[in-house]
Structure formats: structure tokens, C-alpha cells
Amino acid sequence: MKKLLAVVAAVAAFSANAAETLTVAATPVPHAEILNFVKPQLAKEGVELKVKEFTDYIQPNVQVAEKRLDANFFQHQPYLDEFNKAKGTNLVSVAGVHIEPLGVYSAKIKKLDELSSGATVVIPNDATNGGRALLLLDKAGVIKLKDNTNILSTVKDVAENPKSVKFRELEAATIPRVLTQVDIALINTNYALEAKLNPEKDALAIEGSDSPYVNILVARPDNKDADAMKKLAAALHSPEVKQFINEKYKGAVVPAF
Numbered sequence: 001m002k003k004l005l006a007v008v009a010a011v012a013a014f015s016a017n018a019a020e021t022l023t024v025a026a027t028p029v030p031h032a033e034i035l036n037f038v039k040p041q042l043a044k045e046g047v048e049l050k051v052k053e054f055t056d057y058i059q060p061n062v063q064v065a066e067k068r069l070d071a072n073f074f075q076h077q078p079y080l081d082e083f084n085k086a087k088g089t090n091l092v093s094v095a096g097v098h099i100e101p102l103g104v105y106s107a108k109i110k111k112l113d114e115l116s117s118g119a120t121v122v123i124p125n126d127a128t129n130g131g132r133a134l135l136l137l138d139k140a141g142v143i144k145l146k147d148n149t150n151i152l153s154t155v156k157d158v159a160e161n162p163k164s165v166k167f168r169e170l171e172a173a174t175i176p177r178v179l180t181q182v183d184i185a186l187i188n189t190n191y192a193l194e195a196k197l198n199p200e201k202d203a204l205a206i207e208g209s210d211s212p213y214v215n216i217l218v219a220r221p222d223n224k225d226a227d228a229m230k231k232l233a234a235a236l237h238s239p240e241v242k243q244f245i246n247e248k249y250k251g252a253v254v255p256a257f
Helices: 002-017 028-044 059-065 077-087 127-139 172-181 189-194 227-236 239-249
Strands: 020-026 047-053 071-076 092-099 103-105 120-124 158-160 166-170 184-187 214-219
Touching: 020 028, 020 059, 020 227, 028 047, 028 071, 028 092, 028 189, 028 227, 028 239, 047 227, 059 071, 059 077, 059 214, 071 077, 077 092, 077 127, 077 214, 092 227, 103 189, 120 127, 120 172, 127 184, 166 172, 172 184, 172 189, 184 189, 214 227
Parallel strands: 020 047, 020 071, 120 166, 120 184
Antiparallel strands: 071 214, 092 214, 103 184
8 A cells, every 4th residue: 555655655756746738839930949949047947848830921820720729929910910810819918028120132233222113022932921011112212102191002903103113922930941032022021031042231121129029939829828838928028039149140039028
């Protein structure tokens, strides 16, 4: 009987000390890098963080909604809002972490005023990042929108196009691959970094630190308040993460806390 009680006690102790696993989807740069940075700290707090990398903006949300993954870290709130509306999901923000300023890049010109008439401009084809790209082009003076406060503007909302630029819309992840084939391209910072572009040096125009597009940790309503999720959110808001972001990305990624 004593042996049985000892075994039961040992199993209970093991269960109490066993790490809780949290599997999070992320795009490689900077999201997965930031998550991997906090992994050792979470391990000390009893959370085993598993990072699953994706290079698209669809599957991370789909797999969290279908409970194949616990959370994801790759998107901003306007994109999440549009995704939930379009797909009928109800994913929620857990914590805002950083801003990745969208930039205008070119392999052909050094300044936007060198843009020729009829130039080809590539923007992301998802509603929120497409609108975001158009807002940046409006601010940079390339075009004028009917309403430069509408984050869901489309090319149909361009009121003035003095250089008659031609728009192409592509999936955000693929845009760096066509940079040499077009005149200018609007590229999200995570994909710019993956393509070895330096946003501070290479961008012809870039969003400011006042950008509303804060990248967020996303989960479901049923697990957003889980203890492990709270620990991850707290780790992502730590002074150590702020220092890591500032030192590693040198302004290409900006802490939002």
C-alpha cells in the first residue's frame, strides 16, 4: 500500500511539474525570432513553447481557428478584423507587440520623384495591406485617394494618378521576388528582411512609428485567458524583448509597448 501511495504521489508531482505546451504559428522574420528569444524564459515558467513557421498569411489563422494550433503571431488588427469577417472566424487579439513599417522599394530608382509615367507598382492583394500600401503612396505623393483615412481603400478609390502608374496586386509573400521586374513594390517589413532588404536604408518611403498596424499575438476566445497564454503575452511585453527588438532590427521593427 505504501508503495502504491508513493507511485501515486510521484505521478502527481510529475504532472504538476510537467511543462504545458503552447504551439504558436509565426512568419520567420521577425515573429519566429522574437518567439524563439522568449522560449528559454517561458521554459523556466513551466511553458514549452513550440514555434511553427509559415510563409503565408492564411494558414496560421485557419489552423488556430480549427484548434490545430494554439495561437499565432504574424498579423496586425486590421488584417485580423478583415479575416474574421471574410472567413467567419472569431479569433481575438491577446497582446500588441510591435510595428513593422510598410515600405516602398525599388531596384530601378533611388527616389520616388524619379518614377516614370506608366510605371508598374506592386501592392499586396489582401484588403488591409493593399489599403495600407495605397495610404502610404498617397502620403508619399504618388497618388491621391478619395479618402486618405480609409484603411480599406482599393485601386478603385484612387482619385488622382498624375503619373498614370499601373497597379499589380500580388500575395504579400511573393512581392520581393518580382522587385527587379517592376518599378516600385510595397513590401511588408518581415518579407523585406527575409529578402535581405534594409528598411532604413533601402526604402524610398516608409511608415512612421505612429502606424496603427501593430502586430499582435492572436488566439481563440476559448484559450486567450489560459495561464500559458498569459505568460507568453507577459514575456512578449518584457523589457528584454523591447531591447532585443531595438538592437536586432535597428528601427526596421519598432516595439509597440
